[in-house]
Amino acid sequence: MTPEVAYQELERRFRRIGNVDGAAAVLQWDWATMMPEGGANARSNQLAELSLIRHELITDPRLDELIAKAETDGKALSDWQRANVREMRHRQRHANGVPPDLVEALSKAGAKCEMVWREARPKGDFKAFAESYKPLLTLVREKAAAKGAALGLAPYDAMIDAFDPGYTMAEIDRIFGALEKFLPDILARVMARQDQRPAPLPLKGRFPIEAQRGLGVKMMERLGFEFAHGRLDVSLHPFCGGVPDDVRITTRYDETDFAGALMGVLHETGHALYERGLPEAWRTQPVGDARGMSVHESQSLLVEMQACRSLEFLNFAAPLIREAFQGHAPVEGEAFEPANLYAHAIRVHPGYIRVDADEVTYPFHVMIRYGLEKRMIDGTLAVDDLPEAWNQGMKHYLGIVPPSPREGCLQDIHWTGGDLGYFPSYTLGALTAAQLFDAAKRSDADLVPAIARGDFRPLLAWLRGHVHSVGSLYDSRELVSRATGKPLDPLIFKAHLERRYLG
């Protein structure tokens, strides 16, 4: 068999896997948005079945032979095809790296731990949680070791690699180390300055859900979201799901606060534009997929944090906000002027909860988790010592200590499912967003003025060309270098914060 023939067979096999993944994505979306509660058991059986089918397809020993064949003669394939084979190998190694018994044990222990966590979190009952988290963490460490051995990586690097190929502890240490040098000082200066200024005027009103939804849809259309290829719905936890030709985002509404849902819609629209813009010729192939978690998060944060939490955007948005809530809020007053909306959008407040954090304090939440994850994986932090270590981190970085594990180490779902290695992506994404937006602005002087006119086409065109359309052709680090001309540089994020919060 020639490498070309092997390659064609590989494309066929991964098309099957891609279609199964797409089916699962729609079923997951339905679960979160449409499914009646009584459907949960049947649905979880359907999803487990698709997951098993996927696993069978990707661990088929014949796949290993085909990839090996396609790898033998690089010249027979195009750049995209070679990258596709590389991504196939990457997925195949991750799938085969964990023994089937361990996969099953992890799945059971994760499901159990998540159930316990849902009970324990509201009560702040760390002891109850710890009892089911200890056996899970043991299995996670086994998994990290097994994957590391299979991939030739350190255990925690193997975990990171599943979410964000290209990043390692060494690289993240370098980046977070740089953040650690300037971020505490920036936070102190921002707080001092903010304290000297009057608080923004409150945005009072009763904001009807239908009006909020209408405003969100209008913004999505402006940003370039195609409703012929997607939907906006409601779920408890906002997310972006579906497939590139049918991207489904969700938000949640609070009638006393329109900004949360609006910013959420902008954030998920960033994710959606990325999915929609992935290379059409490579649908269902690994190289055609989104690059990884940090690049994905960079796209949502670029839209939400970089482009839309700006005075330019709010100059454009304020009249639409006033129009949407006319009759329901005192929209003619000063509170709904762009300057006051902007003051709200960039309010900094060190708090306990990561998902509520502003962009200045958010990296501290991630750095705390990252430090703890490293130690949990290498065995130097025992589960019982987690709350104390957590609180020390909060005290150190943010000067506050959560009153209970509920607002502390029990707040996130990630660890309860065994997902260690994911958290760094959030901050890598924030830094990547700053660097990409910086490069986009430099390449097109009209990009920000266009946003102030509600015209996102220049921004979208740049993102399509430099990020979306390259899919997984490069790893995350190379993608950033190629798009911006240099490796990920935390000082660009620093400059962004200084300009916005101290300028």
Add this chain to the structure above:
Amino acid sequence: MTPEVAYQELERRFRRIGNVDGAAAVLQWDWATMMPEGGANARSNQLAELSLIRHELITDPRLDELIAKAETDGKALSDWQRANVREMRHRQRHANGVPPDLVEALSKAGAKCEMVWREARPKGDFKAFAESYKPLLTLVREKAAAKGAALGLAPYDAMIDAFDPGYTMAEIDRIFGALEKFLPDILARVMARQDQRPAPLPLKGRFPIEAQRGLGVKMMERLGFEFAHGRLDVSLHPFCGGVPDDVRITTRYDETDFAGALMGVLHETGHALYERGLPEAWRTQPVGDARGMSVHESQSLLVEMQACRSLEFLNFAAPLIREAFQGHAPVEGEAFEPANLYAHAIRVHPGYIRVDADEVTYPFHVMIRYGLEKRMIDGTLAVDDLPEAWNQGMKHYLGIVPPSPREGCLQDIHWTGGDLGYFPSYTLGALTAAQLFDAAKRSDADLVPAIARGDFRPLLAWLRGHVHSVGSLYDSRELVSRATGKPLDPLIFKAHLERRYLG
């Protein structure tokens, strides 16, 4: 391997197939209700993949061996298990009866023919349709012959057997022959009587969709539909989909006519109650599935035609209808009295379109199609002669001739996908509904009075016990015999029509 061990492995394998089927059912529901148009291509790839996976699972040669093993010693298994093995064998034979090349050729020719039909129907362009239907029909005849050989059945019987195990041409000829003896006379008498009476008062008004939906939901709840296990949505063609623990029905609304959507909701609720009531211990197993198309249709027609197009039901429903449309229609007038609503519900009108037909003329539409299908399969009717043969049938049974193939032989989608053998189920379902309702009434004198109070519990209890909970334990004919004490008897349908339309 013992029969018991083989049986356990079979259950495991069919559980997988059942889960894949369930996943596909939700994806199909989403297609019809939620999916943006741009998602069609990706979705059809996902569904084709699931269909292929299902085919691979069911045609695995090992499955044949396992079934053979489980069949060897009947005493080792319970009645339900034996029936489950019988149903497994039935599905496995149908799947293996058609060579893979023919499956693929049929799928392609069917997809093409359906596309041509969508263009040709509005124009009444039979020639265009015929060109893509001829090659499809050739393949359908091959399939019928191949399945017939595999199943030991005549070709058209093998087609019927896929939808309605237990029925054959001989049995349907007997039943339709009986209908033919009394139905023309009944129709003539009904029309004569109807012509002598004043037409019902028109139901004027503008019926808001939200009010119609609210009324539909209220009726569904009364009927026993559990919203913790299902949904009501909108689609172009109403249907019942999903899985037994998550049953999803749809309707469509017309603001100038509330009765269409309401009757549609009642009809689909009948289907939904059946799905929901299937034996819980046998979820995802073949014996736990709905029996077949005629029994399924009997459940929708029993609720819609037998129970709800009655003066008793409308006595209960009229106040709720008036309440729903208060302020939008002259609901206090005589038009919205039960007697007038009932006159609308039982109006008979020979027309061209099957889906718009009343219960007296509907069987004629089916008998015409059944006669044509038999001749298409045995080769005595050429595709080019279809319009003429259709029109002869319409003239003979209903005394009218459609002005063009648009209102004639191009009206239905069934043949364009190669689905011959399905149409008889509609009328077998109507007869079954009449017989089941008759038996239910006899067994519980309070059943109809309860309906007049809006209490469907006695009816549902009877259906649960005699139809829903037996799943596919018996074939359709035995199910009817066991539930009613005798084989399907067209004279019970006749008595129902005489009582309702001539009494």
